[in-house]
Amino acid sequence: MNNGLTDMTQKLVVVGAGMASGRALEHLFEAAPEAFDVTLFGAEPRGNYNRIMLSPVLAGEKTYGDIVTHDAAWYAANGVTCRFGETVTKIDRKRKVVVSKGGETPYDKLLIATGSAPFIIPVAGKDLPGVMAFRDLDDVNAMVEAARKPGARAVVIGGGLLGLEAAAALRLRGMEVTVLHLMGHLMERQLDPAAGYLLKKELEGRGIKVHVKAQTKAILGEEKVEAVLLEDGTVYPADIVVMAVGIRPETRIAVDAGLHVERGIVVSDQMVTSDPDILAVGECVEHEGVCYGLVAPLYDMARVVAKTLVKEDAAFRPVETATQLKVTGINLYSAGDFADGDDREEIVLRDASAGVYKRLVLKQNRIIGAVMYGETSDGAWFFDMLRKGTDIAEMRETLIFGQAYQGGSPLDPTAAVAALPDDAEICGCNGVCKGKIVSAITSKGLTSLDDVRAHTKASASCGSCTGLVEQVMKLTLGDSYNPAAVQPMCTCTDLGHDDVRRLIKAKALKTIPAVMQELEWKTSCGCAKCRPALNYYLVCDWPDEYADDYQSRFINERVHANIQKDGTYSVVPRMWGGVTNAAELRAIADVVEKFNIPAVKVTGGQRIDMLGVRKEDLPAVWAELGKAGFVSGHAYAKGLRTVKTCVGSDWCRFGTQDSTGLGIRIEKFMWGSWTPAKVKMAVSGCPRNCAEATCKDVGVICVDSGFEIHFAGAAGLDIKGTEKLGLVATEDEALEVIVALTQMYREQARYLERIYKWAKRVGYDEVRRQILDDKDRRKAYFDRFVFSQKFAQVDPWSERVSGKDKHEFKPMASVGFAEAAE
């Protein structure tokens, strides 16, 4: 007991022996060592340790001894009566006592510092042995124990700060680790998608599997945890499951005592609760509607509460906090507000080869937010200016390069190409890699693009890699080479469409944030021009791996109907080859009447358009049409639209082949595929050409000896007759040629570029050479198309009838109607 106690000494009871109360007691003993007789209750059977250093303990980089902040000796020296391992169950405010297993303890002042409890998601199996939180030393010990088993598997639920620290540490201990994260990118509260992408890449490089948009359905197991089941059906086997989805303030005793509690225990600026003799501090409190979980504001609170106890003036003010991930080897920093805004400007620096991403958000020449990945040494400098509101107008040009940087040269536009390894393929047509081009240039002394084409064949076929070949030349030859200017995709980048397409393949970029980072996009989120293009390129290049980003699609493709000038939609079901029957026509008539659809029109593509459908009615309209066997006609898509046919040899006295049958076969084979721009086809049964096949993107004219394949026609803004690709003998061959041609176009064209423009650019002869002459290449194109159809041929209407994207079709709320009626 403290010496020199007098009757004047007040009794202070502290509930909770964590970091906040530890720091508060330090401040208190400094200011007035004799003022209080302190009794400290702690639920854990040990003293106070630095909880934020649990990650290094779990990783084996530190021991418990290293992170103890206040041990028994410190408490003894300061005269604190410690009641560790004893939980306070009740506060009796009238009699001013707290109740615990050991009886009643009276107080004059009570300090609640109960901290927070991990949030456990309410799924089946959450109580199985092996499911744990990551909160205290007991959790750490349990995880370390589990990691001893060779080949043990851990599933970490939650890809926030805590979850990722746990995952990295468990991986270091040799476990197989999977992180499940509900949102689209890791640490979404602290990071923007670009930095989230880099972080995911780094963790995957360490052998941690990361599954984003993962909704946990249940934790499976009989006597202990065995696996985790996701809503999408994925199952991850697990020996332990670590829940790290968040924390909630631990307020139970405060609620029972009748104190004012919202999310946390509500405190004033002086850290006093609704009872003037009860104070609270740490993660259990709520101040001005905010609960805190980071250590800096908690220490501020501790300072304030100590002053309040000794009756000095002090007030807690919310402060900006910065976040850093404590995983060895990962440099990540975020602070402030990094949302986009109109009065805000951003400065983005990306260095693809070094894996660096830095973004500063400015408002009126002041930093209000900063996100950094890979290179964070200037974090403290930026954060300091953020807190002080420093005017950065003077150093604006060089700000992003950091404190040490002054002057310096402008960014190098060839950096993305410089970062490519020697074996990265530059020319897809001829299979030429970067190293081969460089060595040809240096060994043969090449100086012009034509030289390089002649010696390496790179850029000598379709030419879509010309921009990249020129950048390789510039890198190799230096300033003596000046490539022709390339039209950039949009203002977000200096790269043209062809460069972007080649680099997506060469660098195996599989998400939009990945493209934007690795190709050094100048904006954080792209624009309405580049996002739909990137989404298409990724869908085309990685059909099995890329997750289609609907928010990067134009509205028509997002809701699978065509928006009209008044905001209603038109609905066009598929009518294979333009053939229909009584049942289908009756179903359409019923739908038109049932939903009061104002206009019905026969389209130029031999099918029926229902115009003026309200967006909210779309799923019900589709459901009715679906019952009659209709699927989406993709009349809204940059994809396969229609295959027009004539009646052919079935009915027509001039018909030479079954043109209707071939048209239907092509349409059934190719529907659902996405293309750079819309694709319309037609099959005519004889050279009289009633299906008008010679002004289509792809057309077939049937003749006695077989099938003439045509392509690159136009009948829109431009009018152009088709080019003849060649004659084939059988329907099977016709299909293979048409599919291969379409796939070549899908892989090479620029977004929104129709077939006739693409074919003119790459050369009709080149198309003939690749599709007709080179049978292996034709087969390869055909196979790639077939593979991608596995993922594309899903009727989007029936998906939405079953509930997909429900939010698209319903208003979120109604406001102001009841009142307006008064």
Place this chain on the structure above:
Amino acid sequence: MSDWVEIGRLSDIPRRGARCVDTPIGRIAVFRTAADEVYAIEDRCPHKGGPLSQGIVHGAQVTCPLHNWVFSLETGLAQGADEGAVRTFPLKRDGERILMDASAILAAASARIAAE
């Protein structure tokens, strides 16, 4: 006097997307940016009446689906060479909840009735 009513939760709106709220003065589009900011603007482009809620969201801007006018979600002003503006409405965030000021809607509604 403000009258904040809950119109839904943040998770009701897709990132870089929008949802609509029906009001006596027509639809209001409520946007959520990539950085989880929320904004409310009139769901009607001043150019040809396009539903802005259906546009592509990039940064704190939206591109109209009909003729590609771009508007700031924050100020409602048309960007670039186009001239025009849409009305903006205040929103409040309380954790996951999104609140709209019903009194602002009512004021706009009675102003319209008075004008007619």
